[in-house]
Amino acid sequence: MTTNTASGNRLSDLPRSTVSAIAGLLARLEGTVPAPVARALVAGGAVLTAASAFLDWTWTDRFPGNLTVTGYPGGLQWLTVATGLLLLLQALAAYGVPGLKVLAPTGHTGPLRGLALTAFATTWFTLIAICYELGGLVNLTAGGVIAGLAVLPALFGALALPTDSRPAPPAADTNPWVERAAIVVTAAIGLGVFTYAIDTDYGELFIGFLIAAGCAAGSYARSGATQRLSQLLGRHRPFASAAAFVAAALFPLTQSNDHNANVGVNILIFATVALGLNIVVGLTGLLDLGYVAFLGVGAYTAALVSGSQFSTIHTQFPFWAAALLGGAVSLVFGVLIGAPTLRLRGDYLAIVTIGFGEIFHITVQNLDGSSGPKLTNGPNGIPQIPDINLFGINLGNVHQLGSITIGRFANYFYLMLIVTLIVVAVFSRAGNSRIGRAWIAIREDETAAEAMGINGFRTKLIAFALGATLAGLAGTVSAHVTYNVVPDPYVFAGSAPPNSAFLLAAVVLGGMGTVTGPLLGAALLYLIPDKLVFLQNYQLLAFGVALVLLMRFRPEGIIANRRRQAEFHDTDLPAQGTATDTVGLSKAGA
16 A cells, blocks of 8 residues: 655645744744743633633624623533633643543643634633624623633734654553543534534534534544544444443433434435445445435335325335335446446546436436326325334334433434434444455555456456445435435435435545544534535535535545545554554555
C-alpha cells in the first residue's frame, strides 16, 4: 500500500499562505507571557466565560431563547456555560489535577487552544446573531458586552502557551470495571448530546450546538483523548456495543414530542441503508449512484403485501414475511442489475447505476394501469398502509410503561433499532470475514487482487447483492412508518431525503468502511435540513460545499477507518516511523 509519508501533519495540507498566516500569528503570540500566567488566564477566562452566561445579553425577548434574564441562562447561553466548563476542566488537567490526565495524553496546549476557540466562537456567534436579527449593536446589553470580553483572556492565554505536543504515552493498566464505568459515562454523554440536538427548537440554537460540538470534538481529537477512547472501546467491544444499544433504547423515553421520535426513526432507517451502501462503496470501492432504488424496491414490496385497500395485490403478509420478501426481492434486483454491469469500473459503473435509479423511478410512475400494467398506482403510490402488528402488538397504538407514554413513532424506533442491530452485525461480520478482506483488496487494487486469485466479478456481485438486501429490509419498515409509498423520494438527488446523493454523502461524510461513520453521517444530514429550515431550498448546495471542504481537509471522513487514515495521514497514527508499522495498521483494517 502506498502511503503519503511526507504529509507531516494536517496543517501542512492547508494552502501555504494560510499556513504562513496561522504560523505567524501563533509565533507572535506564543511566549508573550510566562506559561504560568498564560495558564492562569485560560482558567480565569473559562470561569468568566461560564459566569457571563448568567447575565442578560439583550433587553428584548424577540431573540429566541429569552436571553433577558439575569441569574439564569437561556437558549444559546447554555452553550457558553458548557464550553466554558469544558475549557476549565481542560485547564485543571493542565495543572495536573488527579484523574484529568486522560484529557490530554498528547499535550495540553493543543486542546486548550481548541476549546478556547470553541468558547469564543460559541459566544460571539450568539452576540453576532443578536445584532443581525434584531438590527444592530444597540440590542446588546452590558451583560452581552461583558460576555464578549470575558472569553478573550482565555483565548489569549491559550495562544500564548508554549507548544507541548508529544507522542501519547502507553495507556496505564486500569481496573476493568473502571473502564466499563467510563464506557457507560461515554454512552450517557452521547445520549445527552443527541437528545439535546434533536430537542433544539430553533435554527440559531442548532447552529450554535453544531459550532460547539464540532469544535469541541476536534479539540479532543487533537488532544489524543479520542484515540484513547477508541482503544478503550476496542478492548471492551461487546460491553461498549451493549452500552450503545441501551443508550439508544432510552432515547424514546426522553421524548414527549412525536416529531422528534419520528426524526429518530427516520435517522435509523437512513443510517441502516447507508450502512448497506457502505458495503458497496466503503468496503468494495464501487461507486453506486442509484442505491436508493433498492430502498424503494423493499418499500413497494412491503406496501403491496401490507393489506392496504389501495394495493393492487389483495393480500396481507405478516410483517416478518413481508420483511423477508422485501429483502429477497431487493436481492434479486441487485443480482439482475449487478450481473451485467459489474464488469465495468469507475465512472462507467457510476453512470450505469444512476441509470438504474432513474429507470426504477420512471417505471414505478408508469405502472398505473394506463402507461403500463397496474401495479404501483403510478404517481399516487400506495397509501393507507396499515401499522405493523408484531407478536400481537400493534405498533400504531400508544402504550404505557408506568408513567411513560410510548407513542407510535417510539414503537417503530424500537423495531428499527433491532433492524439496525441486525445490519450492524451483518456488516461487522462480513467486513471481518474472508469475503470482507477480498472486498477491501478489490477496493485497493482490483487488478492486483485478481492476480492473487480473487474472483473480482463474483466478489463484487456478492457485495452488491448484500447491500441491496439490507436496503430492501430497511425499506419494508419505512413503508409502514410513512403510511404510504410514492415514487418521488427514489431519485438521485432531491430536496429531501431519502435519495442516492444523501445516502452517498452520509457514507463519505461519516467515514467510508466504518460502522459508526454512516450512522453519524446520516444523523447529521437528516438533522441539519430538519432543524435549519432556511437551508431546505439549498440543501444540495450545502451538502456539496460540505463535501468539498471535507475532501480538502479530512478526506477519510469524520470517523476514520484506520487503513484510510494511514493513506492520508500516516503520521497522525500512534505507530510511526517504519514501513512495518504502516503495513501492520493496514492488516488491522477498520
